[in-house]
Amino acid sequence: SVTVAAIPDTARQTQIRQHVTTQGLSAPRSSLYGNALAPPVLTRREESGRVVADFHLGAAYEGPPGYVHGGVSALILDHLLGEAASPTAAAFTGSITVRYLRATPLGPLRVEAVR
Numbered sequence: 044s045v046t047v048a049a050i051p052d053t054a055r056q057t058q059i060r061q062h063v064t065t066q067g068l069s070a071p072r073s074s075l076y077g078n079a080l081a082p083p084v085l086t087r088r089e090e091s092g093r094v095v096a097d098f099h100l101g102a103a104y105e106g107p108p109g110y111v112h113g114g115v116s117a118l119i120l121d122h123l124l125g126e127a128a129s130p131t132a133a134a135f136t137g138s139i140t141v142r143y144l145r146a147t148p149l150g151p152l153r154v155e156a157v158r
Contacts, residue, residue, distance in 0.1 A: 127156035
């Protein structure tokens with residue numbers, strides 16, 4: 044049996060939102076409201092316009108043993124490029140093509156994008 048219910052903000056979500064606001068970070072709404080599948084990616088915009096995120100991906104995001112699933116890599120790339128391309132408003136990707144050159148290992152990761 045599965046029960047689905049709306050979950051009100053928890054103290055942790057409020058704490059994350061306050062941290063995001065005071066540190067100049069950006070978090071996808073899905074990661075603040077309990078989407079268990081959303082990767083834990085908080086972006087920050089540097090003065091140069093570069094958008095950066097440092098985060099950790101563990102077994103929940105695994106594809107090939109020890110490596111990040113390619114769909115997760117594309118999702119994070121899509122999010123980061125959207126943040127870089129549209130700093131003031133929501134943007135939607137019309138098309139994205141990813142050519143994988145090598146596998147991304149699980150663990151601590153850093154992504155960067157420049158407009």
